[in-house]
Amino acid sequence: MAANVYASATDGFSGDDPARTRSAAGITGGATIDCPDVGTKLTSVPEQAREEVDKELAALDQQIAKAYQQLSESAQQVQQDAGFADNAIMNPLKEKRSATLERIAIAIDRVGDRPEGLADLAACTVRASGNQAPAQGEGQDGGEQQDGQDQNQDGQQQGNGQGANGGQGGNGPVAADFADIKNVQPNVSDPRPEGDASRGSFATSCGVNENGLFNSDNVIVAPGVTNGAHHFHDYVGNQANDAFASDQDLANAETSCDDQGDKSSYYWPVLRLQNGTQEQDAQKPGGGIEGNTGEIVTPKQVTLNFVGNPREKVTAMPRLLRIITGDAKSFVNGPANANASWSCTGFEDRQLKDKYPLCPQGSDVVRTFKFQSCWDGRNIDSANHRTHVAFADAAGNCPSGFRPIPQLVQRIVYDVDAPSLQDGGRTTPLFAVDSFPEQLHKPVTDHGDFINVFDEKLMGEMVDCINEGRTCGAGAGGGQEPAPGEEPTDEPGEPQEPSESPQAPQEPTKTPDAPQGGDGGGKPADEPGDKGDGGKGDDGGKGDATGAPADEPAAGQEPGDASTAPGKAEPEVKATDAGEQGGKADGKGNGNGNGSDEDADGLGDAQAVGTATSAPATPTAPSQTEPQAVGGGGLADTGAQLWPAAAGAVLVIAGFVVLRRVRRT
Secondary structure, X not given: OHHHHHHHHHOOOOOOOHHHHHHOOOOOOOEEEEOOOHHHHOOOOOXXXXXXXXXXXXXXXXXXXXXXXXXXXXXXXXXXXXXXXXXXXXXXXXHHHHHHHHHHHHHHHXXXXXXXXXXXXXXOXXXXXXXXXXOOOOOHXXXXXOOOOOXXXXXXXXXXXEEXXXXXXXXXXXXXXXXXXXXXXXXXXXXXXXOOOOOOEEEEOOOOOOOOOEEXXXXXXXXXXXXXXXXXXXXXXXXXXXXXXXXXXXXXXXXOOOOOOEOOEEEEEOEEEOOOOOOOOXXXXXXXXXXXXXXXXXXXXXXXXXXXXXXXXXXXXXXXXEEEEEOOOHHHHOHHHOOEEEEEOOXXXXXXXXXXXXXXXXXXXXXXXXXXXXXOOOOOOOOOOOOOEEOOOOOOOOOOOOEEOOEEEEEEEEOOOOOOOOOOOOOOOXXXXXXOHHHOOOHHHOEEEEEOOEOHHHHHHHHHHHHXXXXXXXXXXXXXOOOOOOOOOOOOOOXXXXXXXXXXXXXXXXXXXXXXXXXXXXXXXXXXXXXXXXXXXXXXXXXXXXXXXXXOOOOOOOOOOXXXXXXXOOOOOOOOOHHHHOOOOOOEOOOOOOOOOOOOOOOOOOOOOOOOOEOOOOXXXXXXXXXXXXXOOOHHHHHHHHHHHXXXXXXXXXXXXXXXXXXXX
């Protein structure tokens, strides 16, 4: 039994792990590669040159990824020879980039005006990642750091050459990437609707990617290029999205949305637990080879709401409109286009841009994306995928020449525990989004993508609904999160309250009018070390003992306007043992609410019946993300199954001993 428990605890942490050897071994958190982002500079590319230019831009990303891998694997040489990085890595990278930039200039010059200044974007630099911490001579084996091998340069201990975070080593995340949500001041403000405001909302329900549709492509940024994103995406809605999907492919595809009139594609980088699990991409580009490792977490809930404008009526989105919100390279590009927000259920008046949240027990992690809500009236895409759409200002006004369109507000909830930072996530694993390798899994790199494939009839219904101030759509019916200071209604099976804080105006509870796919009937742990009783959902949902109010985030918020509150300071690092995290429900229900009717022309009829939010159903077929080399259970699961049996055996033996003594006396 002891051997079984030990094996379960150490699976995936072997020094002989081939995926880890290629992706994480030797990676140092002390440096990354900073290259000018050429794509953002190309604001005007003739349509005839788009395909060739996009492929060359993808080649630039590939070059950076390979150079970062070289840098990571050469940490020892870099430390021993100050010129090694420039001579062996950076100068060859500059030469490759120069050749690629010249091909871009030639492609544009054939059909338009040759762009100026591209050659100036060839040079890259090695720069500090900000992950470094002073060498620790106390604790953690009582030794000093040794070339980033015995410990990460962020001070986290490495076990058997592997980072304590279960597979990414110095590639991130690190303790400084997390902040206690209770230490963040409320920072969300909504513009007050005035005049001809469009006050309604339209919700679509498309599941949580319970069927496991993933790839590391990005058909918007790198069409026709396999692994153009260099990280895995979750996909909901359109089921045909990959690098080679044409507009017709998207129109003819099946959809996971309840309303078959919505074949839009919604996708975002997956969230992973850094626990050593090897997923289907563990030894592939975009996955383990590029530092994206660990268990992919299926969202507990995904809500997709389209809201109006606080100043004007909205107009219909054009079909096949592409929108990217956030910046996958913002760690090196800077936060100008960063636009994802992180928070916790019950605390969503506090949003983080550059930190992952540490949520109290009973509260879930929330990612929120507010997409651009102003359109130039002409283009469904642009060369840099940004200039054809824009954000409204703080008052809700669109820039001159732009018109308001329904704003997509995407909210993704995860049932993950606050990681144990003191031991680098060994007790409770760290979590992070997938990223380009050199972006080090920073939360500020989070981003979301959307392609509008609503049929025109349903889009018209959406616009009418929003402009008339109604609440509509297959996902309608969800309630908003209570305003600060309000007491949400309690329901049976609620967890214990999170620790009190002067900045915590809300308790995480379930909102009665926001169905979440079945109440798990979860019972919180009464004492540290107890595991909550999740129960089993009855509606296709995961047993929920935590509660997650389905709020509707503020419209009109510009990128970067909500940041950490006292927040740039590193939060207190507090170890969290597995027992303290035991209060979350783990039961799963069965059921699938996805529609199955298919239109021959890709245009579905609108439907008006559905659930308020999407919750993961138990798949009928084995998940595509089943670990390849690690047993299904971790240490906690193995202990939960074996220790009770062992305790029972001990009690039986003790009983026989007592009986024999009684008979002798």
